[in-house]
Amino acid sequence: MAWFKKTRKPMAAAVKEKPSRVPEGLWVKCPGCAQVIYNKDLAANVSVCPKCGHHFRLTAAERLRMLFDGAWMEFDKDLVSTDPLVFTDTKPYKSRLQAGIESTGLKDAVIVASGAIDGIETMVASMEYGFIGGSMGVVVGEKIARGIERAIDARMPVVIVCCSGGARMMEGALSLMQMAKICGALARLDRARLPFISVLTDPTTGGVTASFAMLGDLNIAEPKALIGFAGPRVIEQTIRQTLPQGFQRSEFLLEKGMLDLVVDRRELKMAIANALRFMGATASAAPSPEPPVPVAIETAPQA
C-alpha cells in the first residue's frame, strides 16, 4: 500500500523535544518522599525517584525515547482537530487546542510511531497528558486507529501507553465514538493474532479506560497510577462517602484482577519485550504465526 511504503526519514528522537515534566532547575522535591533530588539523577533514572520509586509523569516523547532502542518513525503527526462542534465554554476550544499545541509541540494528545523495542519492530501510541489532559478526540482516535491498521498490514505488535483523563468533552459524541472506533480496530488486530499490550500510566480514566486501555493481551500498569472509569470525585458524590486509601490505584486494580502486572518503569521496556517474545514476536522480523484465515483489512485513506 503506497501510503505505508512511502518512506519518510526516521525522525531523530531528540529533535524539538519539550522539557520533561520534571520541573526546571537543578533540584526537585519528590512528592513521594519529600527528598530533594538532583534533576540529572532523575533524568538518568527515567524520571523515577531513586529514593522512594515515585514515578514522575513522562511526556509522550520521553516515553517513546524510553521504550524504543533508537530512532522511530512517527505517523500522522500533522493531523489537527477542526473543532467540529465549534465548542466554547469559558473559552473557545480552538484556543485550548492552540495552547496545547504551543505547550507540547504536538498537534494533539498522542504520538503514534514505529520503532524497535529490544529489537522488536513495534507500533507504539504514546499519549500526551500535557495536551488537554491527554483527552481523546477525533484526532487521537484517528491516529491510533490508523496505527493499529498499519500494524495489521505490517504484521507488527501494538503497544499503547495510556495517559489520559478520558474522552474529550469539547468534541462531544464524536469523541465518545472514538472508543468504538479504536476497539473495532483492536478487534481486527486480535483476529490477526497480533499482540496488543496496554500500558496504563497515571492517570488512565474515563473513556480511555473503558476502551483500549483494558483490552490488552496484557494490561501492564506503572506503580500507583490512578486507573478507573468514573473519576474519584464523581464516585464520592454518588455514594456520599470518602473513598478508601489506594482506591483506583494500580495495586488495587491488580488485587481486583483487572491488571496482569504492575511494573516499575525501570523494568517496563524489558517486561514488554519479554511479553512480545512470548507472543511470537522476534527481533527485526514480523511476529508469527500467520492468522488461520485471511483477514479483511480496510485500506486507510491517503492522509
Place this chain on the structure above:
Amino acid sequence: MAETLEFEEPIAVFLKEIDALAAMPRTDARDREIDGLRRRIESVRGELYRSLTPWQRVLVARHPSRPGLEDFIQRLFTGFSEIHGDRRFADDHAIMTGFANYKGQPVLLVGHVKGGDTKEKIFRNFGYARPEGYRKALRAMRIAEKFSRPIIVFVDTPAAYPGIESEERGVAEAIAVNLRDMMMLDTPIIVIISGEGGSGGALGIAVGDRVLMQEFAIYSVIPPEGCAAILWRDPAKKVEAAEALKLTAPDLMKAGIIDGIVREPIGGAHTDPAAAAEIVDEALAQTLAEVSALGSGARLAARYDKFRNMGRLGIDFIDTRSS
C-alpha cells in the same frame, strides 16, 4: 394529572383548568370548554415542541413517563422471555435481556430499564448498570449470534454506575470488551437510542449495524451537568453545556453518529406511547429488513467502516502536511 416539564408551564395551567372544570357537574357548556382547552393544549404543545432547545430535549429524554424497553416489549414484541445473569457475579437489573418474537421472527432484546415507581427505580438502580449488566448483555448477544438471531437494543441510561463496586468489578473492562466484541458479532444488530444515551454506559451496548435515535432522545459524551461542572466550574451552566455538546438527534445525524431519526408524537413519546411505538415499529421493521438482506461479510465490513469513519471525513480534522 400528567406530569409536565418546567418549560411546559403554559400547558400545566390549561391542565389545571381542565381538572377544575372536570370536578364540576357535567353540562354541555362545560364539555365544550374542556374540549377548547384541550385544543389549545395541542396547539401550544405543537409550538413548544417544534423548537425545543437542547436542554429542553434533555428534560424530555429524561421524562419519568417516557416509554422505554418494557413499553416497547409490550407493544411491539410477543412472547418475551427474560434471561438473567452474567454467569460471573450477579444479575444486573438496569440492563434487561431476553428472547422475543418480532413479527413472527425470533430476536434478542437488550436494553436499559430505569423503572417506573420509586420502588422499581431503586430495583433498577435508576438505569445505571453495573459491570454485570454489560457482561450479561454480551453473553446474551453471543447466544443470538450462535443461533443467527438479530439483536435489537434499546438505549436509555444516565451512565454506567459510578460506584465502588462498579470499579472493583471492572465496569471499564466490561464496556471495553463489549465495544470490541460487538464489532465482530456475526448477526444483525439494530440500536435505538430511545431516551438518554449516557456516554460509555450507553455505548457499551450500542455498537451496531444501524443506530437509530428517537426524535427527542439525547446521546452525549457526558451529562450537561457534569460538563458544566468541569468546564464552566458551575453546574448551573447546564443549559449552555447542553447547547455546546450537540447532543440532540438532528446534531448527531449531521455528525454522522446516528443513521436515522425516528419521529415522535408532538409533545414527545410520553404523551402518546402507542403512537410513538408505532413509528418505532415502522423504522425498526424497515431497518431490520435492510440489514438482514446483507451477507455476513458485507454487514461486518459496513459496521466497521461506519464507526471507523466517525471523525475522519475531512470535516473533523485536517492534515496540515498535505493541505
